[in-house]
Amino acid sequence: MAIRTDIQFSRVLVRHTSINNQHPECHMVMSGGGEGDPRDDPDETKTRVIDCSYQNHSKAIFRKGRHRGSTFRRAILDEADLTEGDFSECDFRRASMVEADLMKSAFDGADFRGADLRKARCNLSNFRNCKLKGADLRGIRGKYAIWQGSDWWNAILNEDLEKALAKKWPRPSNHSDSS
Template sequence: MDFSGKNLTDSSFNKANLRGSNFSHTNLQGVSLFGAYLDGANFEGADMRNATLDTARFTKVNLSNAILEGAFAFNTKFEGATIDGADFTDVLLREDTQKLLCQIATGKNPVTGRDTRETLYCD
């Protein structure tokens, strides 16, 4: 599915199979992706502030320059994700997930101006 550039504020995609979908530059503020399968999806430049991402599978997704500020992602899987320039300010993550993301964190978000490593509290 191609959702690029759309306004999907407060939409619900709970437990949906969105494998390979394009959400680039999409407004996803407040969206619920609870338990969604998103393998290989593109979220480049997406605004995901205050989204519910818990138990979603973000494996091999592109989160470059995405804003996830305030999102709930405690049991979310991010294996193989690209997070260059992503903003994780105030995102609730498991400690093991936070450490995994710190290993690959680079860049600064072009909208918020925040450094990815700093938003993840990497040492």
């Protein structure tokens, strides 16, 4: 028995059929790169630097945003959509990003120290050379993200994620814990 529901996302009516009768409104709508993908376009003139420090932007849509070098310090970004964007070199210190969707985005060189990313969706994202000391990454989906050069071992992690990251992105033997 299938239940048919109508859900509206950004003024676009989307019809979903729930096969298992469980929360049809939670089905994820994935989009591909395509034209205007900020991760593929090196044009720096399209970058929009914003300051969302100390502001509540829960459930906000930053999809495909070009916000390299922006500040989200102590911002509330719970359940926000940051998919397919460029957030490289951004400041997310002590930001709340619980259940945020960060999939397929670039966060290279971003500062996540003390940030709360519990249950965030991080797969297929780039977290190269990020500062993660004290960040809460419990329950995230990030096994298939790129963590090269990031200090993930200084973050709060689930045991299974820690094991996966240690295997793929091992802690350097000459690394000191001071950030």
